[in-house]
Amino acid sequence: MSLALVKFLPVGTKIPFIRGRLIALAISGLFIVFSMFEFATVGINFGIDFRGGIQTEVAALNTTPIESLRDTANGLDLGEARVQGAGGAGEDRTTYLISLPLQEGEGLEGEAAQNTARQALEAALLAAYPDIEMRGTTVIGGAVSGELIVTGFTAIGVALFLMLIYIWFRFEWQYSVGAIVALTHDVIATIGMFSLTQMTFDLATVAAILTIVGYSMNDTVVVYDRIRENLRKYKRMPLEDVLNLSINDTLSRTILTSVTTLVALISLYLIGGTALKGFAFAMIWGVMIGTFSSVFVAAPILLFTNVQRESNDG
Amino acid sequence: MLHFGRWKLLSILIITLLGVMYTIPNFVPETDRYTINEADGTATPKGIWRFIPSGTINLGLDLQGGSHIVFEVDMDEVRDAQLEALASDIRTALRETPPLLARSVSVIGDEVVVLMVRPEERDVARERIDALNTPVDTGVGQVGLTNMYDIAADPADLSAIRISVTAQQYEAIRNRTLEQSITVIRRRLDGLGTTDPTIARSGDRRVLVQVPGADNPQEIIDLVGTQAAMSFHMVDESVDPGPNGQARTPPGVSVFTMADTGGTAWLAVETRQRLTGENLNQAYVTSHPNYVGPVVGFRLDTQGALIFGELTRTNRGRRFAIVLDDEIITAPSINEPILSGSGVIGGGYTYESANQLVILLNAGALPATLTPVEQRVVTASLGRDQIESGQLAVMIGFGLVIVFMVAMYGVFGLFSTMALLVNVFLILGGLSGLGMTLTLPGIAGIILTIGMAVDANVLIFERIREEVRNNRTPVQALQAGYERALAAILDANITTFIAAAVLYMLGAGPVRGFAVTLGVGIVTSVFTAFVVSRLLAVVWLRATKPKQLPL
Secondary structure: OOOOHHHHOOOOOOOOOOOOHHHHHHHHHHHHHHHHHHHHHOOOOEOHHHHOEEEEEEEEEOOOOHHHHHHHHHOOOOOOOEEEEEEEEOOOEEEEEEEEOOOOOOHHHHHHHHHHHHHHHHHHHHHHOOOOEEEEEEEEOHHHHHHHHHHHHHHHHHHHHHHHHHHHHHOOHHHHHHHHHHHHHHHHHHHHHHHHHOOOEOHHHHHHHHHHHHHHHHHHHHHHHHHHHHHHHOOOOOHHHHHHHHHHHOHHHHHHHHHHHHHHHHHHHHHOOHHHHHHHHHHHHHHHHHHHHHHHHHHHHHHHHOOOOOOOOO | OOOOOHHHHHHHHHHHHHHHHHHHHHHOOHHHHEEEOOOOOOEEEOHHHHOOOOOOOEEOHHHHOEEEEEEEEOHHHHHHHHHHHHHHHHHHHHHOOOOOOEEEEEEEOOEEEEEEOOHHHHHHHHHHHHHHOOEEEOOOOOEEEEEOEEEEOOOOOOOEEEEEEOHHHHHHHHHHHHHHHHHHHHHHHHHHOOOOOEEEEEOOOEEEEEEEOOOOHHHHHHHHHOOOOEEEEEEOOOOOOOOOOOOOOOOOEEEEEEHHHOOOOEEEEEOOOOEEHHHEEEEEEEOOOOOOOOEEEEEEOHHHHHHHHHHHHHOOOOEEEEEEOOEEEEOOEOOOOOOOOEEEEOOOOOHHHHHHHHHHHHHOOOOOOEEEEEEEEEOHHHHHHHHHHHHHHHHHHHHHHHHHHHHHHOHHHHHHHHHHHHHHHHHHHHHHHOOOEEOHHHHHHHHHHHHHHHHHHHHHHHHHHHHHHOOOOHHHHHHHHHHHHHHHHHHHHHHHHHHHHHHHHHOOHHHHHHHHHHHHHHHHHHHHHHHHHHHHHHHHHHHHOOOOOOO
16 A cells, blocks of 8 residues: 555646746736626626526426427517526436526516416426426525525625635735635636626525635635745745745645545536536636636735735744 | 544544444435334334434435425505504594594505694694504513604694604514414414424515425415405495496495306405404314305304304394405305304315315414515425435545545545545534535535545645655654644635635525535534544554655
8 A cells, every 4th residue: 555646746846836927917817807808798697596587497208399398488478488408307308497587577566476477387388298297496586586696795795804804813914915816816707707608607606606715715725824834934035935935835735635626526517417517617617716816816916915024923 | 643542532433433323324214213103103213223313314305305485474565454453543542532523544655644623633632642652562571662653743734643653663563473474374384284394484574484395386375375364244235346346335345256256256245344264263174965065164262153143143134255365255145143153164165175275264364465485396306316416426526536535645545535434424424413404505515525625634644745755754744744734724624614604694595505514514524634534544653663654
């Protein structure tokens, strides 16, 4: 059992990460600008949680064409229906998500109209395809979807704020600025990715973003921890070299942890079923962007925020 | 770092053992663990399960199938009813001796406006209205600090008094309305015989209803969303309701549709309620020689029976109507006085519809209308698919991570694998033991934890490797590795834990399940990676006494 592949990982690497900081920051800047541009022009494909409306999952026989499902739903005249394939269900069936937009109506009348629309949709599907299998339905009213958007984004904001406080408390404010810039970078880049791919952005995506924030923070903290240690150890070394040394010291750990997390997430993406695909996708992207930002954003920022070396806090 | 005292060792073993013990029931079929009493459906542990934990993890509705419906109480309706009741109380107060002449007492916007005929009577009127203005009843046995109403008498307009309801009173009413609604909903769902429904308040105007196994939300909406306000009225045959119930009616007369005609027949009745559902003692499904099929029998309470007896005695030959939610469900003629206080409601019921009416009547009326604003329904088959794919993803993710760690770190990879295994037991055991609910996003949390849990071990092993490179002895390297990695491990995990805590506090419904497993997973993974793997490494070190560490 003395075989350990880790022995083949290069040790004492001296990759000049910090020298490339301007290129890295330029790439990050491009990410951010592109994400914001996408967000502003294309927007986000909000899922049922945030859009409101009616969504039902059915398992139809493979012989049922998707167009005919769409025609059935559109025939109700309850707004433009969307039909989306969602993978197989056994040998002879395919699952689809059929959704109707938020029904109009003031206050509780609108809510009642939503329920009526759900009944109409289910009845129409059962009438048109007697052997269809209804697998589940979600109905989200206008008030609830609005609240979910607000709480979702509040949660992200609160989490970022608490992280800032924690890092401030554990390190110094220079570090917390770097960490927050890196985290905000990750959040914006993830939202940009959802805008680009038009994957459904729902509650699970918000959960994913929060976890990405936690994960990226985790990565950043490990690098910062080493920077602080090295700053004390090598009192004369220029800051740029200390940053570089610290990133290289923790490089094998950064890569190994990212790989194990990605391995787990890819199995979730491939096998975990339709409901978790969006979540797994967001996380996979987030782990990559979070790792990138810890090395190329969070650490170089310390050069700009002018970290104090002579601190003796413990 | 490398020394484990006896007590420390014991507690590690006990914690691990507890994790395993609480996890095991999840993998043993229910019938092997419990004796199920067919008669009342209760289950009692049998055999060894009487002495060790026998409960399993609660599965969320997205994994076992069921309906999650959030209803919103129409608080505007509650407010309007409150204002109407206040206006009526004021009218009564003004009629006391000596009667005061009011031009009108009416609800305008969110105020009751009293206009006096003689301005000089306003002060007396105000005193009488003041007498109605008692402190808010907060429903917790305390008297509120605030009165129920704001009463304003404008010096510029000498004939008017304006009364509005204070914010505190509205809040008290909202609370009362929600509590009453929850009680009524619980009685109704119990009447249906569903298993373990959850009924909980959600915010200040919503009620959450979760019914495991129910995959037709409409059944629940029909049962919960029906107000079931029942009242008895005398029919006024002299008023023609018109062909579509739109005829103008004199004051005190209302027109309602006949329920069994689908809105084609109408009847005019006196608006005055002779009896309400409050006077109902019990309703039940029965049969009656005059009707085909089942009928709903009812029995009034003592006071109701007296009123009903008097009503039927003095109105022989006329018809009375029972109105349920603005529809007449029956309007029989009175052939003879009914002194027993019981009767039947007939008219084309099936057994199911009769039973539904019985449940509604027995549970009492809701204080306001409830409308569904959020529904999440998952059928049992979808739930089963989701749990199966989730389980598979956990196992494959776990397997791949193990292979990776063992390949990378050899024997140390084995230690972290053992730690990871204990970690999974602790997560599952923790969820079982603490009675937490596992949802589909919760499974995602477990997979993510497995991926991230090894991080602590990677941090430690990389530190050890560095120390080995610095030519430390195995013991020193191990010692220093665990010691120096601790700060980074704690910092890193506390930040992730913050994210999980925020998600738990602010997250809605299913996502909370993710926060739960992620949060539990972080705590257990720090313990297993730092303590369990260290213990294994120390035992190995003592047993093999290697010259150099295989890292």
